[in-house]
Amino acid sequence: MIRNIIFDIGKVLVSYEPDAYMESLGISREDQKKINAAMFENKLWDESDQGLRTPDEFLQAFIQGAPELADTIRKLHTTVGNTVELLPYAMDWILDMKARGYHVYILSNYGENMLNQTEEKLAFLPLMDGVVFSYRIKKLKPDPAIYEYLCDEYQLEPEESVFIDDRQVNIDGAEKVGIHGIVFHSYEQAKKELDEFLA
Secondary structure, three states: OOOEEEEOOEOOOEEEOHHHHHHHOOOOHHHHHHHHHHHHOOHHHHHHHOOOOOHHHHHHHHHHHOHHHHHHHHHHHHOHHHHEEEOOOHHHHHHHHHHOOOEEEEEEOOOHHHHHHHHHHOOOHHHOOEEEEHHHHOOOOOOHHHHHHHHHHOOOOHHHEEEEEOOHHHHHHHHHOOOEEEEOOOHHHHHHHHHHHHO
């Protein structure tokens, strides 16, 4: 019997669009590629989600990847919350799950700098029965240890839990510890799969 619904955040409950944000700032395609290589698509981004250094130390490391764009990278780092917006269905989906008697949790690869700038947008956080942000525990999906941490911290039975994430690799990580998984492609698809699973 399923009792717990676990949600990822990025591209599930909020949009995450760094390229669109850079475009809105008038940053050229060529410079966007350099910034992505130095920052958003660099392994340093995962390290920032894992909380391995301070936000300021990460900023300096991002700049090292494209020093000629230091001012732009600095601006992006201090406004990175603008890459994220709450998706219109998010609150209703969570409230519906709670109304049906399920416990709801967050398990997200999320960095300190990003959370500092987006926490107010994550209007669903007060509704959650538990929240795990990767940077706080220095563990990242799909490492089985992060799913085990969630289960230990909130006394969840893996087989009573379903995890919704937009990346197959993260679902695979959850399934390794016995949590059921649904890969998120769209709200309609994921909600339908979840409802069928719960039925």
